[in-house]
Amino acid sequence: MTISLATGLDFEDMFDLAPVSLWMEDYSGLKLLFDQWRAEGVTDLLAFLHEDPQRLQRCSHSYKVLRVNQYTLDLFKAPDQQTLQDRLHEVFRGDMLDSIVPELLALWQGKQDFETRSVNYALDGRRLDVQIRARVLPGYEDNWSRVLVSLEDVTAEVQGTQQLRRSEQYARDLFEHSPVSLWVEDFSAVKQLLDEVRARGISDFRTFLKVHPEFVTRCMREIRVIDVNRQTLEMFGAASKPELLHNLSRVFRGEMYDSFAEQLQDLWNGKLVQQREVVNYALNGETLHIHLELSIMASHAKNWELVLLSLVDITARKKAEAYLEYLGKHDVLTQLRNRAFYMEELNRLSRKGPWPLSMVAIDMNGLKAVNDEHGHAAGDAMLRRLGEVLAKAVDDPACVARIGGDEFMVLLPATDERGALAMQERILSLLDLNNQFYPGHTIHLAMGHACGHEGASMEAVGHRADQAMYADKARFYASKELDRRSGAA
The missing domain is CATH 3.30.70.270 (Reverse transcriptase/Diguanylate cyclase domain)
Known part of the structure; x- marks a missing residue:
């Protein structure tokens, strides 16, 4: 059938010149295979396919490629359609079989169109991640002998996503397996409190803290711990993150009040990167001498929503120093x-x-x-x-x-x-x-x-x-x- 347009182009011209990979395929063999399996009493196609991997290959082999356009030949590095058809076993291989399961399930459920992602291979061996959209053409719903399939090359997108995922995993591994205790915290509420004090015209913050010592405690309570790593759990003797986070009042107490007051004073003065020695407590009550480094991420300097703290246990060093000082006197x-x-x-x-x-x-x-x-x-x-x-x-x-x-x-x-x-x-x-x-x-x-x-x-x-x-x-x-x-x- 030829459809004439005012431009003089017909259907075949549009098919061949389309700026996307187009495949005209015959799925009638798949339709017959499905009808046979239904007659044999198959109701759960997914379980049926998993029982025997050969059944998935039978589905794949039932497809017939009738025609492809020029964009497809260019994409798959094929000189002509005959060469592409003769070497389809190189195009459809490897992990492609698993990716066709969603389209098989869609057709099994009576849908006339489907969309999925799959993996193909160009004739030069290059892997192609493709977005597939297919539709049984009108008039062929009973036998599926004409199915129009479009392929969009999404390799760059998939690779970018994978690279991003690998980068995120790499960063996560660095955080989790760091030999130093790491804390990610949200100080945004603390910043709001400090801003409110400034808005009241307070300029001598040190004197303000002496007059209002409860302000330090209030700020400590407003800090939200977002995450901690494994070394933190080990250092503080916690079996899990929830156990540690539910017992922070046992970790930060005593001398920590004065240390945090100094932190607030530095933050008030715009010092967003700090380091000092503090005293914390493990959940078993053991005193921990800590070298603390605090850094508000540059990307969150305006709101302090992301703060990274590293804690190094210097208890052994402190004991050694105390012993040396003792010996000296x-x-x-x-x-x-x-x-x-x-x-x-x-x-x-x-x-x-x-x-x-x-x-x-x-x-x-x-x-x-x-x-x-x-x-x-x-x-x-x-x-x-x-x-x-x-x-x-x-x-x-x-x-x-x-x-x-x-x-x-x-x-x-x-x-x-x-x-x-x-x-x-x-x-x-x-x-x-x-x-x-x-x-x-x-x-x-x-x-x-x-x-x-x-x-x-x-x-x-x-x-x-x-x-x-x-x-x-x-x-x-x-x-x-x-x-x-x-x-x-």
Whole structure:
């Protein structure tokens, strides 16, 4: 049949010159196959096809290509229609079979047209993703011997979608599997609150927070956590994201209030990228020292709807730093303060007081003899015992330090000579109890004290305390010698 138009073009001209791939096909073989299966009692075509993959191939082979247009030949890199028909097995192959299932179901259900996506291959081997639209032509509804099919090459679109999906998955994997705790949060409500404060004419935000501390808590409650990654769950001891998000009040508490107040102050001043050290808590109550970095995404700088926070657990580092600091100011054997701390504290007190400042010099009698006769382990045990006694006897703001092998010094700010004597008596009283508890080696001490007032040389005060201690030591050994002679007599 030829349809003449005013332009002089007929149907065949329009078919051949159409700017889209057109196929005139004969589906009558498929119609007969469907009729046969219906007669055999098939009602669920999808399940029927899945039972035997060969049935899907039978459907595909039942199609007959009657004619294609020039656009189709160009698209599939075929020199002519005969070549294309002879090599259709190269065009329709691979994953194309699975993609024809939707059109088969549409025809099975009595529809005269359908639309689906499929995969074909050009004769040069290039994969083509195609959008298929087909319709049984009027007058052929009973036998499907004329079906007009159009193919649109959507390869670029599909590849773009796949690339986008891969990029999104890549970004998601980077987020989920990052070795650092990552939080995605929405600060838009916080920004609105800050804007409201500005609108009220507030310019000194720091003072505003001091006057209205509840504003910090209100802002903390307005933060919405959008997502966290796996490392976050592991760090905070949560089994799932809902468990963590429902218990944020247990994570952010205590010292976090002051840290967040500093964050708000920086945000007020326009600092959209921040880093600081904070304290959080795991769900089991364990304290976590965190290095936090906050960054409001540049694309959301106007509304703060997307904020990325990274949290690095520095608890082990903090413990190591605290231990090193402890070692720098404490004597390992006795756990008392060491000479370095003593000198630092003495300098501070000599400048600032409070006055009067008393000092008690302490030395253990007979330690060398214990080391010589019983070994240094025995001597160290006695030093540890003395450390326990002095730690219990001396309370803040006074301090006691081991400044030499068996030499100790007590600093007593705001204490006169009477207070220094009371301290010596307290030490001797606790030492007596300790000697009763450890009957093996009795600890004997030599002690002396001195008192200095504002303007006095602390070095001179310490020297007088030492002299008093040495005098006490001399009396101790003189009495021991007298006892030895009395025993010999």
